[in-house]
Amino acid sequence: MNIASLLQQAAAAAAGAQQYPAAALYVVATPIGNLADLTLRAIQVLVQADAVACEDTRVSAALLRHLGLDKPLLAVHEHNEASAAQGVLARLAQGQRVAYVSDAGTPAISDPGAVLVAAVRAAGHRVMPIPGASSAVTALSAAGDTRTSGFNFVGFLPSKGAERKAALQALAAQPQAQVLFEAPHRVQTLAAELAQVVPQRLLSCCRELTKQFESIHTLPAAEFPAWLAEDAQRLRGEFVLVLHAAPPAAVEADEDAMPPEAERALRTLLAELPLKQAVSLAATLSGAPRNALYQRALALKAEG
Numbered sequence: 001m002n003i004a005s006l007l008q009q010a011a012a013a014a015a016g017a018q019q020y021p022a023a024a025l026y027v028v029a030t031p032i033g034n035l036a037d038l039t040l041r042a043i044q045v046l047v048q049a050d051a052v053a054c055e056d057t058r059v060s061a062a063l064l065r066h067l068g069l070d071k072p073l074l075a076v077h078e079h080n081e082a083s084a085a086q087g088v089l090a091r092l093a094q095g096q097r098v099a100y101v102s103d104a105g106t107p108a109i110s111d112p113g114a115v116l117v118a119a120v121r122a123a124g125h126r127v128m129p130i131p132g133a134s135s136a137v138t139a140l141s142a143a144g145d146t147r148t149s150g151f152n153f154v155g156f157l158p159s160k161g162a163e164r165k166a167a168l169q170a171l172a173a174q175p176q177a178q179v180l181f182e183a184p185h186r187v188q189t190l191a192a193e194l195a196q197v198v199p200q201r202l203l204s205c206c207r208e209l210t211k212q213f214e215s216i217h218t219l220p221a222a223e224f225p226a227w228l229a230e231d232a233q234r235l236r237g238e239f240v241l242v243l244h245a246a247p248p249a250a251v252e253a254d255e256d257a258m259p260p261e262a263e264r265a266l267r268t269l270l271a272e273l274p275l276k277q278a279v280s281l282a283a284t285l286s287g288a289p290r291n292a293l294y295q296r297a298l299a300l301k302a303e304g
Contacts, residue, residue, distance in 0.1 A: 004068025011043035020048045021128070023092050025120045026099045027113060029106040029132030033211035035066060037133045043067060045130050050096035053088050055112055059103045076100065078112045085119040092125045099130075106134045110155035110181055135209055136179045139240040142216050143204035148177040148245035156181050157190070166268060171243070172197045173265035173286040178243040187239050191224040194243070202244035208237035218244075258296050262288035270300060 018041070020026075026045045031037040046052065046069055053074040054060035064071055076084040088098050100107055100116060107113030117127050136153055152174055158164040171178055182190050194203065199222035207215045215234075219227055221243070228234050246261065265285050269278035279297050283290040 002068070004066065007040075007043055007067055008047060011040040011047065014040040015044040018044075020045065020097060021126055022095045022097055024097055024126040024128050025088065025092065025117065026097065026128045026130055027107050027117060028099050028101045028130040029134065030063060030101045030104060032104045032133045032135045032138065032209055033214075035063075037210060038063075039130070039132050042130050042132055045097075045099055045128075046071070048097055049099040051091055051098050053084070053098055053100040053116065055102040055107075060101055063101070074098075076112060076116055081112050081115040082119070085116045088116060089119060089123050089125070092120065092123070104133075104135075106132065109134065109136065109153070133210070135181075135206075135238075135240045138209050139179060139204065139206040139216075139242050140177065142206065143177070143218065143242040143244065145177050145202070145204075145242065145244040147248070151177040151179055151242075154178050154180045156183075168193055168197050169264055169268045170285050173261040173282070175246040175259075175261070175287050177245045180241040180243065182239040182241060184235050184237060184239065187235060188225065188228055190241075191228055194221045194241075195223075195225050198243065201246060204242040204244065205234075206240040206242065207234070209240060211237070213237065258292060259286065259288055262286035262293065263296070266293055266297060267300065270297060275301065 026049065028042050028045055029039075030042070046064065046067060049071060051072040051074055052060055052064065053076040055077050057073040057075050060073060074084065074087055076088065088100075091098050100113060102108075102111035102113060105111065108117060120127055140151060154167075154171065157167050157171075157180065180190070194201075199220065201221050202218055203221045203224055204216060204218045205224065205227075207213075217227070262282060266278065266282040269282050272278075273281065275297050279290060279293045282288065282293050286293075
């Protein structure tokens, strides 16, 4: 008996007795590198599906072959998601089960899927999440950040210009952990930027998660560029970066103090927004007291 048959039998034994409503979209998390991370419930959903909508039909075809499955594939990616959703809706209206998968990980998290899900819900059909691998959560679990009580998912930063600069300033102002994605050809640029804006914050560099050459290394952001430059192999693969929560001294200031991150965010926002709006957004981003931010904003306006 081959591996595909064994997987289908195991999936049926573990999840076959569950309910799989018709006329529903199943949002299925797929492995981020290691095929063994596909859940038995996800396999059973793919067995039951009448069609599979996917980010890239070539990637999903390979996954289905691994499972011994042959299903109609519907291309639903970032360039056609709104129009392609109509084809999925037509199938759901016929009572079909449609699974949606991105190339890796959980759909609609820095991947296509959110537009499709919204369209399906708006049409009155059910959306069934099938949880599994997520590179953001995987990286956080191995970062060992003992300070944070939550995290902010950033994903990929804007590629350039004022939008990127504003995103980096906002990142520096956030006291909780931040999760970023980066491609290998841009990681050195991001490393230099993080070393400049948050030099003392700890950073966990997670590369090729769940794959054969997985590596996880934690160091101050100021040391990140030099560490990357020491070995060309460190520039290969896909990156998930966890910027650890700010040290207590930066977030437990007294009411009248102004953390440097909050000051930077406030100055940036005041240059573009009315005072009250800038203060409100700076308070949300930095966690600094609104009253202190308001008084500081007045002082900055007075300085001209």
